[in-house]
Amino acid sequence: ASTTKILTALLAVEYGDLDDIITVGEEVQMLAWDGSKAGLEEGEVITLQNLVYGLLINSGNDAANTIAVHIARKVSGESLDTQEALDYFGGLMNQRAREAGAKNSHFVNPHGYHDPLHYSTPYDMALIGRAAMENELFCEAISVTFVKTAFWTSKLPRFWVSKNKLINEKFSECYYENAVGSKTGYTAKAGHCLVSFASKNGQNLVTAVMKTESGEQWAETRGLFEYGFDNYKYVNILKQGTIVDRLMVDNCTSDDSGSLAVEISAEDWGDVLQKKDIGQIKQDIVWDPSLLSENSTDDMNLLEAPINKGQKVGELRLTLHGRELIRVPVTAVRSVKRKKAAVEILTPDQTAVKESPAKFNWSPLVTAVIAVIIIMWVTILLIQRKKQRRRYFSPRRYWW
Known part of the structure; x- marks a missing residue:
């Protein structure tokens, strides 16, 4: 028509x-x-x-x-x-x-x-x-x-x-x-x-x-x-830049609290809803599993450092009576650096010692051995002289 x-x-x-x-x-x-x-x-x-x-x-x-x-x-x-x-x-x-x-x-x-x-x-x-x-x-x-x-x-x-x-x-x-x-x-x-x-x-x-x-x-x-x-x-439901959650980041540097806020990075979004349903909208965040720490639990999600500012870390999902209304990305509001691995820090001299262990000092031992030998030699010499004297005064000498 x-x-x-x-x-x-x-x-x-x-x-x-x-x-x-x-x-x-x-x-x-x-x-x-x-x-x-x-x-x-x-x-x-x-x-x-x-x-x-x-x-x-x-x-x-x-x-x-x-x-x-x-x-x-x-x-x-x-x-x-x-x-x-x-x-x-x-x-x-x-x-x-x-x-x-x-x-x-x-x-x-x-x-x-x-x-x-x-x-x-x-x-x-x-x-x-x-x-x-x-x-x-x-x-x-x-x-x-x-x-x-x-x-x-x-x-x-x-x-x-x-x-x-x-x-x-x-x-x-x-x-x-x-x-x-x-x-x-x-x-x-x-x-x-x-x-x-x-x-x-x-x-x-x-x-x-x-x-x-x-x-x-x-x-x-x-x-x-x-x-x-x-x-x-x-109803205007989502606004770009709104902080929707805070969570901890695992393995961050010691000078970082590890607390990270995430925000909506999509454009503003709204929809026409029945007035009685406006308060029934539920929201949850589906985190990127590749960014979760192995220390996460069912009760607490932890992200793994490093995280970059503006990096997508998950999606905010809105549902009404079990029906999904929309999904939008959520991103980190700041960067979180990862702490360095624990290693022994050595000075150049210490490093040299570590790399080339010092040889054993043989000098005292050699000196002691030489001294012992000399003492033994002197002792033997004295004994021999004493025997010679006895022979000299012995009657047997006259048999020669």
């Missing part, structure tokens, strides 16, 4: 220049008679900005075709004929939808008129709507409820007034004060559809309803917004 035009408008503001001057061509004749139109005429000259207004405010299928042909020729850089340009634009639509995360959609025309090969889901259209709302020009265009085309067309001025009851205060029974934009859609097969955007207290929501009965789309959308704002909240 015509909620398709959100994607067409997004491509217009992403690829085009809103000041582009466009001549309306035969594409405005290539439409079903019962489709909604902005009243464009072939040969008319109009700005791209005004075409986007005619697309979103008046839900003009003719504006959709004119935008598609212009953007296709501009992006391709070729002089495509009208049908080739419309087909080319269909390819751009499907590519952009996939980029937005829409996996169950397929688009074959820029306006959403019924075709068996043209389909989407509420979830996919919400994803496409979210991507569109990230574009400032789209945000401005989707919020406009009235346009007078006097200064942007070669034809008579037109007055386009939004009939979207969610954003037009004239329809007080359906008006929603927090709505910032909305796009209607209808076909017999799709029923009444509505993709809407609202903002409250800094929180932005997107809703999508399809196949509702006439009038139900307004109440259902309002109810979805109120439920969302009452029960969900965007």
Whole structure:
């Protein structure tokens, strides 16, 4: 249905220049008679900005075709004929939808008129709507409820007034004060559809309803917004540079306390959560096993020095009801040096002694031995002389 035009408008503001001057061509004749139109005429000259207004405010299928042909020729850089340009634009639509995360959609025309090969889901259209709302020009265009085309067309001025009851205060029974934009859609097969955007207290929501009965789309959308704002909240959960733990480092130098803080090194991160779940988020750190000391226990993890400042030492994991939300790296806030191995420190002289042990001093022993020998020799000599004397005085001497 015509909620398709959100994607067409997004491509217009992403690829085009809103000041582009466009001549309306035969594409405005290539439409079903019962489709909604902005009243464009072939040969008319109009700005791209005004075409986007005619697309979103008046839900003009003719504006959709004119935008598609212009953007296709501009992006391709070729002089495509009208049908080739419309087909080319269909390819751009499907590519952009996939980029937005829409996996169950397929688009074959820029306006959403019924075709068996043209389909989407509420979830996919919400994803496409979210991507569109990230574009400032789209945000401005989707919020406009009235346009007078006097200064942007070669034809008579037109007055386009939004009939979207969610954003037009004239329809007080359906008006929603927090709505910032909305796009209607209808076909017999799709029923009444509505993709809407609202903002409250800094929180932005997107809703999508399809196949509702006439009038139900307004109440259902309002109810979805109120439920969302009452029960969900965007929470900034992780902030870069936050200290998340402190632990000891084993085998650090004696002048280091060994206490090391670790911090989140990833960019800030947040998510939309149910308010009742915000306090249920659990966090734990999965340490790099290659950096853990062998002295670590089940109750206390120790890192092994050395550790460098900024070094990744593990990952911070957030879980909610057992479901992992995100993992981010944690890094050391400072360096921790490793202590040197214990060795005996020797002076050069001591080292020489260690390496070349001193030889035994033989001098005293030699002296003692010589002295003993001399004494023994003298003793023997004295004994021999004494014997000689005895022989000299002995009678036996006379026998000779």
